[in-house]
Amino acid sequence: MNLRxxxxxxxLSAASFPSPPSPLSHSSKTILSKMPRKSLLRPTxxxxxxxxxxxxxxxxxxxxxxxxxxxxxxxxxxxxxxxDLNRPSEERVDSSVTRVMDPEEADLxxxxxxxxxxxxxxxxxxxxxxxxxxxxxxNDEQTQEDLMEWLEEQVYWKRNNGWxxxxxxxxxxxxxxxxxxxxxxxxxxSDFGRxxxxxxxxxxxxxxxxxxxxxxxxGDIGLENRKxxxxxxxxxxxxxxxxxxxxxxxxxxxxxxxxxxHGAQSxxxxxxxxxxxxxxxxxxxxxxxxxxxxxxxxxxxxxCVPVIVxxxxxxxxxxxxxxxxxxxxxxxxxxxxxxxxxxxxxxVSPEKILEFQKELKKVKKYFEYEDPNGTVxxxxxxxxxxxxxxxxxxxxxxxxxxxxxxxxxxxCLCSNQSGVRxxx
Numbered sequence: 001m002n003l004r005x006x007x008x009x010x011x012l013s014a015a016s017f018p019s020p021p022s023p024l025s026h027s028s029k030t031i032l033s034k035m036p037r038k039s040l041l042r043p044t045x046x047x048x049x050x051x052x053x054x055x056x057x058x059x060x061x062x063x064x065x066x067x068x069x070x071x072x073x074x075x076x077x078x079x080x081x082x083x084d085l086n087r088p089s090e091e092r093v094d095s096s097v098t099r100v101m102d103p104e105e106a107d108l109x110x111x112x113x114x115x116x117x118x119x120x121x122x123x124x125x126x127x128x129x130x131x132x133x134x135x136x137x138x139n140d141e142q143t144q145e146d147l148m149e150w151l152e153e154q155v156y157w158k159r160n161n162g163w164x165x166x167x168x169x170x171x172x173x174x175x176x177x178x179x180x181x182x183x184x185x186x187x188x189x190s191d192f193g194r195x196x197x198x199x200x201x202x203x204x205x206x207x208x209x210x211x212x213x214x215x216x217x218x219g220d221i222g223l224e225n226r227k228x229x230x231x232x233x234x235x236x237x238x239x240x241x242x243x244x245x246x247x248x249x250x251x252x253x254x255x256x257x258x259x260x261x262h263g264a265q266s267x268x269x270x271x272x273x274x275x276x277x278x279x280x281x282x283x284x285x286x287x288x289x290x291x292x293x294x295x296x297x298x299x300x301x302x303x304c305v306p307v308i309v310x311x312x313x314x315x316x317x318x319x320x321x322x323x324x325x326x327x328x329x330x331x332x333x334x335x336x337x338x339x340x341x342x343x344x345x346x347x348v349s350p351e352k353i354l355e356f357q358k359e360l361k362k363v364k365k366y367f368e369y370e371d372p373n374g375t376v377x378x379x380x381x382x383x384x385x386x387x388x389x390x391x392x393x394x395x396x397x398x399x400x401x402x403x404x405x406x407x408x409x410x411x412c413l414c415s416n417q418s419g420v421r422x423x424x
Contacts, residue, residue: 075116075117075170075171075210075211076170076210076211076369077168077170077188077208077211077369077375077379078112078114078115078116078117078168078170079114080369080370080375080376081110081112081168081188081376081379081380082112082114084372084376084380085097085099085110085112087372091372094373094377095377095380096377096380096381096383096384097380097383097384103156106156107164107387108164108165108166108186108383108387108390109156109157109164109165109166110165110166111147111151111165111166111167111185112168113147113167113168115144115167115168115169115170115171115174115175116168116169116170116171116174118140118143118144118174119140119171119173119174120171121138121140122138122139122140122141140177141177144175144177144178145177145178147178148178148181148182151165152181160394160397161184161394161397161398162181162182162184162185163184163185163204163390163393163394163397164185164390164394165182165184165185165186166185166186166188166383167182167185167186167187167188168187168188168208169187169188169189170188170189170190170208170210171190172190172191172193172194172289172290173194176194179195179199180199183198183199183200184393184397185204186204186205186206186383186386186390187199187200187204187205187206188205188206188208188379188383189205189206189207189208190207190208190209190210190290190292191207191290191291191292191313191314192291192312192314193289193290193291193292193312194290202314203389203393204386204389204390204393205386206316206379206382206383206386207314207315207316207317207318208316208379209296209297209316209317209366209367209375210292210293210294210296210297211294211297211367211369211375212294212297212298212300212301212367213265213270213273213294213298214270214273214274214277214298214301214302215274216301216302216364216368217277217278217301217302217303217304219278219303221303221354221357221358221361222354222357223281223350223353223354225278225279226279226280226281226304227279228257228258228259228276228279228280228281229256229257229258229280229281229282229342229345229346230252230255230257230258230259230260230280230281230282230283230284230307230341230342230345231258231259231260231276231277231279231280231282231283231284231304232248232252232259232260232261232283232284232286232295233259233260233261233262233263233269233272233273233276234262234263234288234293234295235262235263235264235288236249236262244286244287244309244332244335244336245286245287245288247336248260248284248286248309248335248336248341249262251336251337251338251339251341252284252341252342255342257342258342259276259280260284261276273298274302277298277299277302277304278302278304280304281304281305281345281353282304282305282306282307282328282345282348283295283298283299283302283304283305283306283307284307284309285299285306285307285308285309285310285327286309286310286335287309287310287311287312287313291310291311291312291313291314292310292313292314292315296308297367300326300360300363300364300367301364301367301368303357303360303361303364305326305327305328305353305356305357305360306326306327306328307327307328307330307341307345308323308327308328308329308330309330309331309332309335309341310332311331311332316366316378316382317366317378317382319382319385320366320378321363321366325355325356325359326356326359326360326363327356328344328345328348330344366378
């Protein structure tokens, strides 16, 4: 299968990326985006969106990208960011990013490759899938390689060695094949769970929230209808950091006032989870296979105070959200000691819980992808704030001499899991 584009840069205004065989297709229209340069008090940037990879599994190509609909089988952020850039400019007046059609006007280049969707569509083991001899099996790894081969030939990539390119990889395994080739760029990720310290950084990257899976709580703050102390529903057995879940089940499943259930994703599970979170005071958020999981954001939109047991978690939008005001953090050792967690939560006064709920109601707008003034707007603001640091790192990268270092040079990066963080 040959997905390699024939176009060379510039110009990008006629760029195309040939469609792979079903189940994925590409939109051939190039999208370029720009941001106005405003006051230094409100940094903005230009985003050039130059590779339109835009249709979901089983979807059909359309002539106008704006007509594409959310396919429902991919991570929300990659779809809603792409969709937002296709909105008319008059609907995006207060956005931190503005579309441009001339890449020379761009400060940053957004690469709208649907990396999570590409991963989902790809068969788990392509070499062992039984398909007819006349059908080509979609290959995520090959698509990643072709994407990078195309990008690395572009003058705008070469100009700053990729520092000014923005990639979304919300699934923990997205872009895994080429992560070392995109690590200079701004990575939009949900956490740093499977990224090395020299691949991701709070300095250059943006932490995204998962979209919530349950319905937003429509009521007001209060404890009258929240009779359960603590609620959790999810897979009991996970890999890697999520092994703590089984230990938490063991110490909590017989505690009075605690509802903790094993359950996989399904319509019925979402219904039960909605009921449980809307009627509980606290909602447990243990690590999954990686430090973050969607249940944290389910809890936030439920006004159910999150109890976070995830030692290496990074959280979205921490420059505007003080998570100590909306969540309780408990280290893993304390949490799995029998009796500790329940005693801690019972000591929280009703007045304090109401304060938590009041703050949760204030910030839940940041976790609504469907709201044009919610999550998407905040993500673009976060990306815009990276621009001065990106320019610093790009300029530094060009002047630095080759050095024989015994340890990686991370003076431009903040380690994503180190106890000591280096900042600029």
